[in-house]
Amino acid sequence: VAVTLRDVAARAGVSTRTVSNVVNDFRHVAPDTRARVQAALVELDYRPNLLARSLRQGRTGIVTLLVPDLTASYFGELAHAFVEAAGQAGITVLIDETGGQRDRERALLDVAGRSSWVDGVLLSALGLTPTDLAALRPAIPLVLLGERASGSTSRPVPFDHVGFDNVAAARKAVGHLLDCGRRHITAVGGTTRRSDVTSRLRLKGYRQELRAAGLAPQTRHARTADYTRAAGAAAVRELWSAAEEPPDALFCLNDDLATGALRELHRLGVAVPQDVSVVGFDDVEQSQFTTPALTSVALDNAALAGSALRLLAERVDGASGPAKDVRIGHRLVVRESSSC
Amino acid sequence: VAVTLRDVAARAGVSTRTVSNVVNDFRHVAPDTRARVQAALVELDYRPNLLARSLRQGRTGIVTLLVPDLTASYFGELAHAFVEAAGQAGITVLIDETGGQRDRERALLDVAGRSSWVDGVLLSALGLTPTDLAALRPAIPLVLLGERASGSTSRPVPFDHVGFDNVAAARKAVGHLLDCGRRHITAVGGTTRRSDVTSRLRLKGYRQELRAAGLAPQTRHARTADYTRAAGAAAVRELWSAAEEPPDALFCLNDDLATGALRELHRLGVAVPQDVSVVGFDDVEQSQFTTPALTSVALDNAALAGSALRLLAERVDGASGPAKDVRIGHRLVVRESSSC
């Protein structure tokens, strides 16, 4: 049923070579020959078999995006940004979920690299430690999203990276809470895992800002098992049932945590922002519609996706320079949850 | 660099045929031969080139999932369900966004069908009308998600379909509001587009239930431009600024609309559920964390994904029976927004 180059060639009375030239828009094809081939192409409704083409050329135009979980608000929006940006660039995105688990991240990376389906991988790592990443030898180009996870590590991670200045962003958010007169600011979120680099950086910014304000002893931190709304709610429950005096502000490591926190504060009868201010991170769309609306750090995901895809494409095209590191912009969006 | 069957064959001193047999776990391979090949396989770290295999076999094990928009809560969760279920079944999912636009749905369907990348398509149609769908001649198997969009149409749509009983589900939700003593229930959401079949069915259930309660004249309907939280908020703004008396309950066609509505009601100082009850549809995770927590119709997305993938796999395997129609379960989850 499928129309092949041969069919078209026969129809136009030329060789497959010539048809291929026309299809791929090569130079040096006589105008009338081209016209004849074009006609045959249209008449037979020829569509190149991308599988065959890819087999021949050694690339597919497909990239894999590995994220922890599409139901996490931020990653849903991130996936959206990538699908969008890839469509523009004529690239196809294949999405897989790692659950943020180290072994699944490694396994999927391995599959992607060896399966020959994809030209490259975009990884939003959550389970792999900096050491793991540094030791990685992927068979195909890899671009890291969010955090390169270097920093305190000895060996720098040898991959391109597109992310945000999490330290600066966190300082901005915490600084805002300080400006509102808050002095007992508790950080919410962040597991104990060494792989949790993004959290570490956001917490670092948090501590830096408090220290700069002379409030070093005040740093408190409510760890969570993950980054879900349920975890945010649970953290608040614990904080407000503890012996110590509850905080007057929460610095949540992402918006889902913050949403869960808001929910639980409401249930406990704690007024936001009067009794406690809350800020989140990621500025997902949902945060405009919480009650009260959530103050958050907005990240330019479209820019992230564009840069990451461009970097990856360059590597696929054979670029071999040193690992690049792109910083994407962020800005604090103040809403009701922290108005002062 | 890549290790091929030939390399393995040479190493093991057999032909490629035999290696292929071992790799694909075929019968009739002498135990010692198999062992030798296995050893060579491991030593050389052989990985089959899936591209070549697919070219040969005419299938890829990849399916395309076409959804309107990953940032819509429901579709994020749906995509998650499919990625999960597909992983279990050894299938890879390629996700694309249609924006719910008719021409993009058609274009992406066309691309998917002719690109030879994918074995089949899962379509959550929003822009294509029942007539469009009936006229479709996709080059590869297609399974419709959510609504088959038949019903009032003359010609039935000739594709497998996995969905919910939207009419019954809507009746259940509206019936609950009636049980709470609400009598002025306004439906929120639903565009005027003929393609918007899911909405039509949910609205149908809404009207049926009111009529059954002898409240036919009370049906009111606030249309929206789309299904976003912003649209839900806008609808509430209009309803409460209109001349008529505002409703005492809102039946929202999805949870994002309901979330936006809750937000706006709070801003207007309308108490939920005291002054007005609110129910949503889809029961996305977020709805457990709104203030107040949202009553909603929960849909079994995991079952939906499983059934859809199974149906599609059967068609890919050549099944040619009449179009099947699978109904997935739903249940009403009552939370604070409609407690009575």
Add this chain to the structure above:
DNA sequence: CTGTTAGCGCCTTCAC
């Protein structure tokens, strides 16, 4: 039970 061989559909080096 295993070896040989012919393509799957395409691109591309080599001739002309």
Add this chain to the structure above:
DNA sequence: GTGAAGGCGCTAACAG
């Protein structure tokens, strides 16, 4: 400027 032919890596007839 165009034709002929080889091969990307694999599977499946067809022998043997």
